[in-house]
Amino acid sequence: MNYTKKELLTKGGFQLINYLPSIGIEKVREEIIAGLKTIPKYIASKFFYDEKGSELFEKITQLNEYYPTRTEKKILSTIVSRLNVDFTNINIVDIGSGDPTKIRLLFSQLSEQVVSTIIYYPVDISQSAIEKAAEKLILEFPMLKIKGIVADFIFQLKLLPKTKNRLFCFFGSTVGNLSATEIEFFMNMLGNEMQQGDNFLLGIDMIKDVAVLENAYNDEQQITAQFNKNILKVVNNLSGTNFNPNEFEHLAFFNAEKNSIEMHLKALKNVAIIFDSSTDKVYLKKGETIHTENSHKFNFNKIKTIGLWAGLDIEKVFADDNRWFNVVHYKKNK
Numbered sequence: 484m485n486y487t488k489k490e491l492l493t494k495g496g497f498q499l500i501n502y503l504p505s506i507g508i509e510k511v512r513e514e515i516i517a518g519l520k521t522i523p524k525y526i527a528s529k530f531f532y533d534e535k536g537s538e539l540f541e542k543i544t545q546l547n548e549y550y551p552t553r554t555e556k557k558i559l560s561t562i563v564s565r566l567n568v569d570f571t572n573i574n575i576v577d578i579g580s581g582d583p584t585k586i587r588l589l590f591s592q593l594s595e596q597v598v599s600t601i602i603y604y605p606v607d608i609s610q611s612a613i614e615k616a617a618e619k620l621i622l623e624f625p626m627l628k629i630k631g632i633v634a635d636f637i638f639q640l641k642l643l644p645k646t647k648n649r650l651f652c653f654f655g656s657t658v659g660n661l662s663a664t665e666i667e668f669f670m671n672m673l674g675n676e677m678q679q680g681d682n683f684l685l686g687i688d689m690i691k692d693v694a695v696l697e698n699a700y701n702d703e704q705q706i707t708a709q710f711n712k713n714i715l716k717v718v719n720n721l722s723g724t725n726f727n728p729n730e731f732e733h734l735a736f737f738n739a740e741k742n743s744i745e746m747h748l749k750a751l752k753n754v755a756i757i758f759d760s761s762t763d764k765v766y767l768k769k770g771e772t773i774h775t776e777n778s779h780k781f782n783f784n785k786i787k788t789i790g791l792w793a794g795l796d797i798e799k800v801f802a803d804d805n806r807w808f809n810v811v812h813y814k815k816n817k
């Protein structure tokens with residue numbers, strides 16, 4: 484997560500721009516400290532994704548217990564001919580792009596000639612994730628033009644390319660990682676950014692059996708636990724705190740009232756946290772938790788509401804046989 488060095492890179496068909504420095508490390512520190520001083524304490528889930536965090540998330544997506552990725556991929560692997568979208572000269576803006584295994588499924592259903600007309604904009608807070616994704620995509624689709632954008636999609640959505648004929652993608656049910664108010668705020672902003680004729684593909688995880696949900700975030704190999712604890716190392720690097728991840732335990736459970744899997748880190752002993760920039764301290768009592776992630780689950784009414792917040796119409800909903808996951812095609816018609 485590079486909040487300090489403005490990176491402008493051009494390598495063959497790949498360009499990269501980093502907008503994070505215009506947020507600035509001071510604002511990031513303030514955001515982290517404010518979350519740790521709130522009751523109950525929280526750390527925003529975007530801070531999972533340093534290089535190690537992005538790698539761990541990729542491992543999670545390959546776990547048996549983690550059904551969302553393979554289910555969404557199955558839907559995406561046959562979607563192109565069923566979508567009423569012309570991909571020639573399209574600009575694909577992939578928000579929270581992560582690894583490229585989903586977007587490559589779209590490209591692989593198109594002819595080389597069509598792919599050569601596309602500009603792909605991966606947008607992510609993790610620069611390493613964009614660079615690794617671009618390397619893999621260029622090997623498989625050498626004719627593809629890629630313009631990577633390192634940015635925070637909550638604070639910097641306005642910086643997305645203003646070109647015409649855009650397909651926005653937001654896969655992985657990342658929308659569910661936002662708080663209830665952030666989802667409305669984000670969809671409002673996205674709706675304002677989208678122009679008439681633009682398309683939006685949203686990957687969204689549905690409410691289902693609690694055992695299936697809780698199992699997905701409590702894997703046997705404890706990769707999710709490593710991913711959760713890694714956030715403390717990221718926070719140490721960004722704000723000079725002295726968290727010891729070994730003093731915390733991974734917790735993930737379904738909150739039925741909020742239809743959300745919540746991930747927390749529970750203190751195994753009393754802990755005092757210092758920040759490098761002040762004499763201020765934050766105390767955690769043994770058993771107290773830091774809320775690190777929401778993973779909201781949705782139903783069809785919520786899918787409609789999400790579209791309304793952005794002024795979008797639903798074109799089509801694609802689901803797997805179990806209806807565990809949906810990919811929703813929305814369009815901005817006016």
Ligand SMILES: C[S@@+](CC[C@H](N)C(=O)[O-])C[C@H]1O[C@@H](n2cnc3c(N)ncnc32)[C@H](O)[C@@H]1O
Pocket residue numbers: 528529532537540544552578579580581582585606607608609612634635636637653654655656657
């Ligand atoms: C749940 S993962 C999904 C990744 C990928 N789209 C997929 O479907 O597998 C969320 C992705 O969004 C990125 N991300 C999280 N919060 C972000 C933010 N505020 N701004 C930009 N990217 C963010 C993470 O780095 C990560 O790659």
